[in-house]
Amino acid sequence: MNMSIDIARRILEASKQRARELHSPVSIAIVDAGGHLVLFERMMSPYGWATGNISIAKASTAVMFNQSTDAVAQWGAGIPGFASSLATMTQGKFIMAAGGWPIRLGGATVGGIGVSGGNAPGRDDEIARAGLAAIEATPSAPSQGYMQQAPLSAPHSSLQPAPSYPSVPQPSGTSGSKSNNNFGSQDVPAGTHYLAPDQENPYNEETSSFDSFKENRSGGQS
Numbered sequence: 001m002n003m004s005i006d007i008a009r010r011i012l013e014a015s016k017q018r019a020r021e022l023h024s025p026v027s028i029a030i031v032d033a034g035g036h037l038v039l040f041e042r043m044m045s046p047y048g049w050a051t052g053n054i055s056i057a058k059a060s061t062a063v064m065f066n067q068s069t070d071a072v073a074q075w076g077a078g079i080p081g082f083a084s085s086l087a088t089m090t091q092g093k094f095i096m097a098a099g100g101w102p103i104r105l106g107g108a109t110v111g112g113i114g115v116s117g118g119n120a121p122g123r124d125d126e127i128a129r130a131g132l133a134a135i136e137a138t139p140s141a142p143s144q145g146y147m148q149q150a151p152l153s154a155p156h157s158s159l160q161p162a163p164s165y166p167s168v169p170q171p172s173g174t175s176g177s178k179s180n181n182n183f184g185s186q187d188v189p190a191g192t193h194y195l196a197p198d199q200e201n202p203y204n205e206e207t208s209s210f211d212s213f214k215e216n217r218s219g220g221q222s
Contacts, residue, residue, distance in 0.1 A: 003032040003103065003111040007135060008039040011103065011113060014134035017116075019043060019127050026117035026127055027051035030103070033110050035060040035093065044117060050119035053092065058100030058114030058124075066109050070125065075197030098160040099124030100131060 015028050025044035029052075032038050042052050061069045073096035076082045086094040099118070103111040113131055118124040164198045 002105075003030075003038060005038065007103075007105070008111070010134050011131040012039050012041060015113070015115065015127050015131035016041070016043065017132035022118075022120075023119070024119050024123050024127065026115050026124065027055040028127070028131070029055040029059045029114045031056070031059040031063060031112050031114075033063060035112075038111065048117050054095060054097070054116035055099070055114040056096040057093050058097065058116060060090065060100075060114070062100035062102045062112035062114065063109065064090070064094065066102050068098070068102075068125075069096065069114070070098035072096055073098065097124075098122070099128055101125075101128050103135070105131065105135065106119050108173040130145055142171060179183070 011030055012028055015026075019026050019028075024047070025043070027042040027048060028040065029037060030039045037056060040052070040056065042048060043049070058069050061072060065072050076096050083094070085098050097116075099116055100112060100114040102109045103113055113128050115124040115128040143175060
């Protein structure tokens with residue numbers, strides 16, 4: 001499955017419901033697999049304007065590294081200049097703070113969710129995971145859209161199949177591999193050639209030359 005607007009709405013509504021239960025108005029951003037914004041809502045409008053950009057950065061970071069932003073913050077903290085460099089390179093769409101999670105469907109990452117503005121530690125994560133839980137029960141379906149893969153097929157070849165030719169009719173009086181020659185009905189393997197009685201042996205000249213050489217040699221020894 002891909003990140004459709006319907007799936008994004010289901011995640012957003014489930015996250016909002018959990019935020020209401022916790023009395024924690026937050027900003028919620030949902031992006032697709034390329035980090036592009038699909039759906040966004042700022043529950044605390046007109047306040048909390050900064051949480052909007054932070055939630056988008058969390059969703060983008062989760063997709064960028066295919067893991068929660070809390071995990072990214074833990075190992076990224078040990079790399080000097082990592083956060084500032086990535087934030088500059090991504091034009092503010094990278095942040096090391098809990099509240100961002102990748103969205104997976106059918107084992108594939110199709111997007112990310114980011115939540116910002118929780119009024120207690122761990123609140124952003126809890127609200128984001130409530131949205132993910134809304135689609136965990138969704139049955140796997142064949143991939144569609146940009147996630148769809150064409151069925152594998154044999155590559156096109158310019159070589160054409162070899163044409164089949166009709167079998168050459170056998171001469172009258174023969175059958176199968178029987179040879180119509182002086183050998184009678186003896187079976188003759190295919191591709192075997194015999195000299196006709198009146199056909200000159202091309203090796204006769206070489207044989208006579210060799211015989212002459214033997215006679216001359218024996219004459220010289222006697």
